Amino acid sequence: MNKTRLGLLLWFRLARVYEQNLSRSAAHLKQAGFSPPQFDILAQVHAHQPITQKELASKLFVTKGSVTYLLKKLEKEGLVTRRQTWKEKHISLTPQGRAALKAVAPGQEEFQAAQFDGLTDTEKRELLRLLRKLQKTTREEESSCS
Amino acid sequence: MNKTRLGLLLWFRLARVYEQNLSRSAAHLKQAGFSPPQFDILAQVHAHQPITQKELASKLFVTKGSVTYLLKKLEKEGLVTRRQTWKEKHISLTPQGRAALKAVAPGQEEFQAAQFDGLTDTEKRELLRLLRKLQKTTREEESSCS
DNA sequence: TTTTATCAGTTTAAAGTTAAACTGACAGCA
DNA sequence: TGCTGTCAGTTTAACTTTAAACTGATAAAA
Numbered sequence: 482m483n484k485t486r487l488g489l490l491l492w493f494r495l496a497r498v499y500e501q502n503l504s505r506s507a508a509h510l511k512q513a514g515f516s517p518p519q520f521d522i523l524a525q526v527h528a529h530q531p532i533t534q535k536e537l538a539s540k541l542f543v544t545k546g547s548v549t550y551l552l553k554k555l556e557k558e559g560l561v562t563r564r565q566t567w568k569e570k571h572i573s574l575t576p577q578g579r580a581a582l583k584a585v586a587p588g589q590e591e592f593q594a595a596q597f598d599g600l601t602d603t604e605k606r607e608l609l610r611l612l613r614k615l616q617k618t619t620r621e622e623e624s625s626c627s
Numbered sequence: 628m629n630k631t632r633l634g635l636l637l638w639f640r641l642a643r644v645y646e647q648n649l650s651r652s653a654a655h656l657k658q659a660g661f662s663p664p665q666f667d668i669l670a671q672v673h674a675h676q677p678i679t680q681k682e683l684a685s686k687l688f689v690t691k692g693s694v695t696y697l698l699k700k701l702e703k704e705g706l707v708t709r710r711q712t713w714k715e716k717h718i719s720l721t722p723q724g725r726a727a728l729k730a731v732a733p734g735q736e737e738f739q740a741a742q743f744d745g746l747t748d749t750e751k752r753e754l755l756r757l758l759r760k761l762q763k764t765t766r767e768e769e770s771s772c773s
Numbered sequence: 774t775t776t777t778a779t780c781a782g783t784t785t786a787a788a789g790t791t792a793a794a795c796t797g798a799c800a801g802c803a
Numbered sequence: 804t805g806c807t808g809t810c811a812g813t814t815t816a817a818c819t820t821t822a823a824a825c826t827g828a829t830a831a832a833a
Contacts, residue, residue: 494759496649502641549782554818568827568828568829570782594630599763608761692815695814
């Protein structure tokens with residue numbers, strides 16, 4: 482098997498695994514009334530409260546515009562607040578946001594983790610090592626996020 | 628490290644690796660005037676010509692509506708044709724479609740494959756094995772695509 | 774003080790995605 | 804002949820995303 486072919490097989494398989502996981506995730510989250518992007522935002526805000534929109538964008542690998550769009554809706558629903566200081570807006574969870582996240586997160590995290598239960602513990606660790614190496618050795622060419 | 632935590636780390640890492648690869652892909656394809664979904668469609672049609680829209684949707688893990696939308700544009704640009712027989716539409720590449728794909732595909736495939744060059748050959752094979760196992764053992768709960 | 778540069782966040786248009794309802798041609802039975 | 808069901812494909816509205824242009828407050832230079 483030549484090098485390009487092996488790489489391509491990897492890419493297709495990776496994409497399919499990811500997409501399947503994501504779509505199962507979405508279905509699971511939907512029961513709780515969230516979409517994956519909304520949940521991601523809430524989880525990041527919870528973990529790094531208070532966090533600026535720029536930081537959020539960079540942690541979630543999306544553009545600033547996307548963050549603006551999502552936060553606007555979450556704010557309207559009363560789940561997050563934005564305190565402006567000079568240029569930056571500092572995002573925090575409201576009590577409702579905290580409650581909503583608390584109700585959903587544990588189940589969601591367990592669900593996510595369970596998607597890897599087909600592997601043994603050793604295999605999981607090996608997969609994690611490979612993914613990390615892959616990301617590290619590819620990051621050189623990387624520039625900043627828009 | 629407990630089981631859920633390991634699974635979560637895997638999920639986040641997998642997502643980031645995938646998203647980074649995809650966005651580099653998109654940038655690379657953009658030079659050739661294609662978006663990733665367009666390229667995926669053309670590549671699948673090329674590989675399975677003639678193929679129905681339903682088959683296309685299932686191979687690409689998207690809904691039928693998405694396929695309709697993308698094909699409509701590709702047809703308008705003269706890259707694919709649709710022959711209808713009873714319920715089904717059979718998609719093929721036009722000569723222009725073939726030419727366009729031929730101009731882009733080799734470079735794109737090489738680019739994709741190169742994203743895994745941070746790994747040794749043995750590691751690539753191991754990663755492929757793990758991803759396959761992951762997909763196989765998770766597929767049980769799967770139902771059909773809408 | 775006035776001008777200029779910087780930079781987080783916003784807006785816009787275009788693209789792609791989904792779920793869910795709809796369309797329409799045919800098969801198969803009454 | 805005329806219902807009725809089935810099923811690929813289409814449509815629609817709502818979401819999410821991006822790139823690129825724009826806004827506006829402030830720092831820094833003139």
